[in-house]
C-alpha cells in the first residue's frame with residue numbers, strides 16, 4: 091500500500107522581468123538533490139540548468155522557461171529556497187582587509203531585483219531611441235551558434251529590441267538586417283548605451299549592514315548576484 095502523501099502549500103512570487111505573479115510550491119527532497127548535484131559541479135551552466143529544472147517542477151508547469159532572464163532565475167531560486175528550507179541564512183562575512191568572519195543573518199525574503207521600466211528605454215537624443223527587453227537565458231544560449239561577434243550582437247539586438255522611435259512614430263516591424271544597419275549608424279557613445287544595457291542586467295541584491303567583529307567598523311554591505319550568495323555558504327541548507 092502506498093504511504094500517504096502530504097499536501098504542499100503554494101505561494102505567490104512576482105517575476106522581476108514582467109512583474110507577473112507566479113504560483114510556486116516549495117521544493118521537495120528529490121528536487122533538493124538535483125540542486126545539490128548541480129551546485130557541487132561548480133559549473134555555471136549546470137547550476138543554471140539544475141535550478142531551471144527545479145523551477146519548472148515547482149511552478150506547476152506554468153513557468154515560461156524561454157522567457158526567463160538570469161535575474162528571474164536567481165530571484166525565483168532565492169524565494170523558493172526561502173520557502174523550502176529557511177528564510178534566514180546564518181553565514182559568516184569577511185570585512186575587506188580583515189580576517190575573522192562576522193556572523194550575519196540574511197533574510198531571503200528581503201532579497202530584491204531592482205528592475206525599472208525606464209531602464210529599458212534607451213534614448214539617443216531628445217527624440218530618437220529604442221525600447222528593449224532584457225535578454226532571456228534562451229536568447230543568450232542560442233547565440234552560441236554564431237561565429238562572428240557582429241552576427242551575435244545584431245541577432246541579439248534584433249530579438250530583444252521591441253521598437254525604435256523618433257518624434258513621429260514607433261517602428262516595431264523590422265528585419266535583422268535593418269537592425270544591423272540601424273546599429274551601424276549609431277555614434278560610439280550611442281552604441282555604448284546599447285552595450286551597457288545588454289551587459290549590465292539587473293541582479294538580485296540584499297543589504298546587510300553589520301559591525302565587523304575584528305575591527306569594529308560599521309559596514310554597509312550589499313550582496314549582489316547569486317554567485318556571491320553562494321560564496322557565503324551553502325544556499326540549500328545554510
Ligand SMILES: [Zn+2]
Pocket residue numbers: 185186187188302303304305306307
Ligand atoms: Zn574589519
